[in-house]
Amino acid sequence: MSCKRTLLFLFLCGFAALSVSVKCTSELLEGTSCTIDLSSKNIDKSKEVKWVHLSSELVIHRRNGKIRADSLSGTKIEDNGSLTFQSVSLKNTGKYKYSFYDTKGTETSGEEEIKVFAKAPKPTVRIDCKDGLKLICDAGNRTDLSVSWYKEAKSMNIGELSLKSDQVEANKPYSCRVSNTVSNEESNSVTPSCKDAGTGAPGEALFPSTLFGFDFWIMVSILAGGGALLLLLICVLIICACRSCREKTKQEQDEDELRLRVLQDQNGAARSKHTARGQPAPPIPLEDPCSQTPAQSQAQPKAQTRGRPPPPPEDDEDNPPPLPRPRNKQHRKRHEEPYRLME
Structure with a gap:
């Protein structure tokens, strides 16, 4: 109860x-x-x-x-x-x-x-090695906050956003705290070190935590993958363009060879015709002696006006012209005079 x-x-x-x-x-x-x-x-x-x-x-x-x-x-x-x-x-x-x-x-x-x-956000300590070893307390763009620094969990009585190189000792933990009148937050401890602080070599914390509102390394991976795909696409386009140019050149060569072959065939045909011009004239057709009239004596001047025969072709060792055939005796008897060359 x-x-x-x-x-x-x-x-x-x-x-x-x-x-x-x-x-x-x-x-x-x-x-x-x-x-x-x-x-x-x-x-x-x-x-x-x-x-x-x-x-x-x-x-x-x-x-x-x-x-x-x-x-x-x-x-x-x-x-x-x-x-x-x-x-x-x-x-x-x-x-x-x-x-x-x-x-x-x-x-x-x-x-x-x-x-x-507003509630104070949790800050982060960034390491800057451009001009010596420097620490920066990053709390966003808040202007209503006050900053305090701690070295080995002890207050340094410094209220600035950054610690200069002469205020920082390597291989010792540092942290910063931001606060307003109603809230405060402290960062994680960071042990600063640079590979070469004199030449401004970047440290591990120089990379931002976010990029375009997303995690920095995730965005770097996405951008790297996109760049690789773009490079692959460019290589494929270049290979296709080279193959197209090669095929076009080959096609032009084939057309030139075909055109040259046609011209050679035409020249060979013309040469065959030129060689045939050296052959003897065909035999004169036979005429009926009964049909001859006294006007035959007038036909002789016409025979004298006949043009000269073509000059004999040039000697060709490979293709010599054919030899003329002798005429028959009967054919000579049917004519009053034998065929004579005009001087």
């Missing part, structure tokens, strides 16, 4: 702790739920209460128990007139002016100010 009572008591205490709202302080962490209390607690719910954010002119107004205006999102007015934030954000930073009427009808006004800060 006593055990049940103890559990019930603890449950009621936890519920009461959750139901009690946190009072807003002047400096708040982003995402905190809190309430801005009024200076007077004697406010009737039916009376008028108004809160105004002076930076943005946003208003939340309650009158006669009803909300008349609510442009201040994420807030609500409690029964006692207090302003409660469900989750404060950076835009809620600023002054708030309130005005209300108490039970006596007297108007009361005042101002409350809050400042909201």
